[in-house]
Amino acid sequence: MAPHKQMPKTKKKSVSSQVSLDRGSPTLMRRINIRQLLDAMRILGPCSRVDLTRHTGLSAPTVSKVMKELLLRQLVETLSTPKQPSTGRPSTIYQLAREKIQFLGLVIDIEQCRIISAGLDGKEDPKRSRVFATPQTYADLITTVSRNLQQVAALKEGAEVLGVGVSVPGLIDESDGRQVLSPNVHFMDGCYPARDIANATGYVTQVVQEEKGLCLAEQLFGQARDLDDFAMIDISAGVGLGVINSGRFINGTRGFAGELGHITIAPNGLLCGCGNRGCLETVASDVAFSRLVMKKYPELKDLDDIIEAGQQGVLNISEEHQQAINALAIGMGVVINLFNPSDIFVYGRLFDVKEGSFDGLLKQVRNHAIGPSMDKVSIVRARGSKRLGALAAIIEYHMDTLAPRLG
Numbered sequence: 227m228a229p230h231k232q233m234p235k236t237k238k239k240s241v242s243s244q245v246s247l248d249r250g251s252p253t254l255m256r257r258i259n260i261r262q263l264l265d266a267m268r269i270l271g272p273c274s275r276v277d278l279t280r281h282t283g284l285s286a287p288t289v290s291k292v293m294k295e296l297l298l299r300q301l302v303e304t305l306s307t308p309k310q311p312s313t314g315r316p317s318t319i320y321q322l323a324r325e326k327i328q329f330l331g332l333v334i335d336i337e338q339c340r341i342i343s344a345g346l347d348g349k350e351d352p353k354r355s356r357v358f359a360t361p362q363t364y365a366d367l368i369t370t371v372s373r374n375l376q377q378v379a380a381l382k383e384g385a386e387v388l389g390v391g392v393s394v395p396g397l398i399d400e401s402d403g404r405q406v407l408s409p410n411v412h413f414m415d416g417c418y419p420a421r422d423i424a425n426a427t428g429y430v431t432q433v434v435q436e437e438k439g440l441c442l443a444e445q446l447f448g449q450a451r452d453l454d455d456f457a458m459i460d461i462s463a464g465v466g467l468g469v470i471n472s473g474r475f476i477n478g479t480r481g482f483a484g485e486l487g488h489i490t491i492a493p494n495g496l497l498c499g500c501g502n503r504g505c506l507e508t509v510a511s512d513v514a515f516s517r518l519v520m521k522k523y524p525e526l527k528d529l530d531d532i533i534e535a536g537q538q539g540v541l542n543i544s545e546e547h548q549q550a551i552n553a554l555a556i557g558m559g560v561v562i563n564l565f566n567p568s569d570i571f572v573y574g575r576l577f578d579v580k581e582g583s584f585d586g587l588l589k590q591v592r593n594h595a596i597g598p599s600m601d602k603v604s605i606v607r608a609r610g611s612k613r614l615g616a617l618a619a620i621i622e623y624h625m626d627t628l629a630p631r632l633g
């Protein structure tokens with residue numbers, strides 16, 4: 227289930243996507259078939275109609291009919307293949323579109339913004355990407371990211387941009403796309419990034435709160451394809467939580483659920499970006515840990531430096547590291563006790579500082595979660611990225627406009 231389907235009110239459609247989507251709304255059965263075949267192609271990779279028939283159980287005429295429609299809508303492309311020896315006829319191999327169309331993923335983070343281009347299959351093209359420092363005013367942010375989005379799009383000549391997914395930190399009001407509160411990038415508070423990027427570029431733009439993006443990426447492209455009850459804990463900037471329960475993302479009334487980072491663990495602790503003191507994310511995030519270490523070792527400039535020095539064993543940072551791990555373990559215990567997920571994915575790099583520290587975290591979590599829930603939960607590191615989360619948001623949106631996921 228897509229966690230976020232809201233579009234900014236001022237969304238624009240490119241001319242050709244208007245043409246393709248105006249070819250009539252598919253019936254319910256056709257939508258189900260379309261969705262099933264697109265999902266199957268994501269799992270199978272390049273495949274024939276026979277492969278699709280076998281995988282989905284749909285009849286051969288149905289598969290042929292739907293594939294024809296998907297070709298027309300530019301969602302699928304064909305690959306040329308050698309002739310089959312038995313029949314002398316070339317068999318058509320299909321793949322999710324990636325040559326004539328592109329999606330752009332944009333990550334807005336505390337220090338850096340990243341842009342990547344990918345096809346409908348979500349496979350990133352590292353040659354078509356950009357990284358730049360996050361501008362420090364909102365106007366500058368919109369101008370800079372819009373210019374860079376258009377420049378990255380131009381790197382793939384002739385490939386139409388079907389949309390931009392934007393991963394943002396903080397709270398988004400799902401009713402209108404407003405960035406309500408961004409504790410770590412305050413100048414975005416009250417702004418409408420999707421609307422403003424769409425206006426500046428002309429691209430369909432879908433904004434997604436970063437933890438939701440990570441969940442969606444794990445569902446579409448990662449380890450959570452078949453999972454209905456899982457949690458994603460993101461410690462990379464603040465501490466965020468995404469929970470999929472019975473296949474649905476837990477949003478809350480206005481989409482603000484999951485603010486794990488702002489539970490109080492030290493009432494007189496450090497001042498948090500949200501205005502309160504001693505929130506979990508003032509201790510347990512990659513950024514909080516890095517700030518603490520850089521205060522002690524001013525010559526270290528970022529987490530990369532800390533990880534490198536930490537692995538060489540030249541830093542005395544065991545206490546700071548353990549403090550972050552201990553706090554995170556408390557937060558994870560809360561998640562297990564409240565939601566009883568089958569799986570938890572942890573996104574962050576804190577564990578790269580010291581070998582074995584992820585296993586150490588798992589032992590600690592046991593002290594804060596009730597036994598029966600803890601016994602059955604699988605806790606692993608997430609494989610996705612915020613880039614993939616941004617791409618997943620726009621790809622899912624694009625597919626939803628044609629064939630919404632059911633259930």
Ligand SMILES: [Zn+2]
Nearest residue numbers: 488498500505
């Ligand atoms: Zn807080």
